[in-house]
Amino acid sequence: MKSNALFLGTLLAASAVPALAGDVSYKSDVQPILHDYCLNCHEPGGKGFEASGLDMSTYASLMKGTKYGAVIKPGDSFSSVLIQLVEGRAHPAIKMPFELKGGLPARKIDTLKSWVAQGAKDN
Numbered sequence: 001m002k003s004n005a006l007f008l009g010t011l012l013a014a015s016a017v018p019a020l021a022g023d024v025s026y027k028s029d030v031q032p033i034l035h036d037y038c039l040n041c042h043e044p045g046g047k048g049f050e051a052s053g054l055d056m057s058t059y060a061s062l063m064k065g066t067k068y069g070a071v072i073k074p075g076d077s078f079s080s081v082l083i084q085l086v087e088g089r090a091h092p093a094i095k096m097p098f099e100l101k102g103g104l105p106a107r108k109i110d111t112l113k114s115w116v117a118q119g120a121k122d123n
């Protein structure tokens with residue numbers, strides 16, 4: 001009985017995040033998502049950058065955050081504003097990517113969350 005429950009728990013845990021068992025890489029996993037979904041607004045000249053000061057074109061500028069401060073708290077995806085926004089947890093009206101119907105695909109949100117949870121490293 002006990003071992004069955006353990007087995008089921010392992011299966012569930014494994015199926016929830018299949019691709020994220022290992023380390024998430026900023027360069028090969030995170031940067032492509034930011035490039036495809038965020039950069040057109042969040043680099044100098046874009047409307048997200050103009051409104052918030054958040055430039056995601058480099059690791060350093062991403063970690064610097066908005067004109068008000070950091071949007072990523074390494075090791076703590078729950079409190080990271082960037083994660084709150086892509087999950088629509090901050091305010092439904094300012095879900096990111098801005099005005100994208102359906103929002104960021106769940107798998108990509110999971111990648112960003114895992115990367116932050118693993119320390120938001122420049123790896």
Ligand code: HEC
Pocket residue numbers: 034037038039040041042047048049051052054066071081082085086094096097098099104
């Ligand atoms: C179509 C343009 C657009 C896209 C694409 C976009 N943003 Fe934004 N973003 C904005 C605008 C405009 C603001 C300012 C919103 C405000 O302050 O009301 C903003 C603000 C932000 C902020 C700062 C919010 C704050 O607390 O001040 C974060 C973090 C953010 N965006 C993350 C993202 C992420 C992550 C992506 C990609 C997944 C993304 N954005 C894609 C337009 C965009």
